[in-house]
Amino acid sequence: MSAAIEGLVGQLSIGGTLIGFLTGIEFSGDRSQTPWRAMGSYDPTQILKGRRNYEGTARKAYICGDWVDLFMVNLLNYAATIYPRGSTACGTIAGSLAIKSYRVTGMETESEAAVIEEIGFDMFAVTTP
Numbered sequence: 001m002s003a004a005i006e007g008l009v010g011q012l013s014i015g016g017t018l019i020g021f022l023t024g025i026e027f028s029g030d031r032s033q034t035p036w037r038a039m040g041s042y043d044p045t046q047i048l049k050g051r052r053n054y055e056g057t058a059r060k061a062y063i064c065g066d067w068v069d070l071f072m073v074n075l076l077n078y079a080a081t082i083y084p085r086g087s088t089a090c091g092t093i094a095g096s097l098a099i100k101s102y103r104v105t106g107m108e109t110e111s112e113a114a115v116i117e118e119i120g121f122d123m124f125a126v127t128t129p
Contacts, residue, residue, distance in 0.1 A: 024059025
């Protein structure tokens with residue numbers, strides 16, 4: 001029996017092209033809910049449809065090459081797939097991801113690449129294939 005692997009990681013894509021990875025992801029979510037009606041007065045709008053509004057954080061983002069400029073101006077919604085670290089066998093969470101905040105370190109002239117940390121994001125149009 002194998003041990004559980006903790007933590008969530010994610011992939012970011014634009015138009016089907018993988019542009020980067022997120023590590024150290026934490027999620028929270030909520031859903032709109034309408035109070036239940038009395039038995040016998042069925043209304044399809046009263047059914048809970050699952051979580052609809054997600055927000056989260058990631059400790060670090062590793063963005064591929066030329067995509068870092070687009071990531072930093074945040075003009076895009078990214079296609080994101082999030083899954084348990086080590087395997088997608090336990091399922092994935094997919095949707096559109098919009099960056100809310102981040103912190104950049106390593107921008108000194110001797111650095112080879114920027115390190116993007118403390119990312120905040122919203123995720124919408126979420127599915128769990």
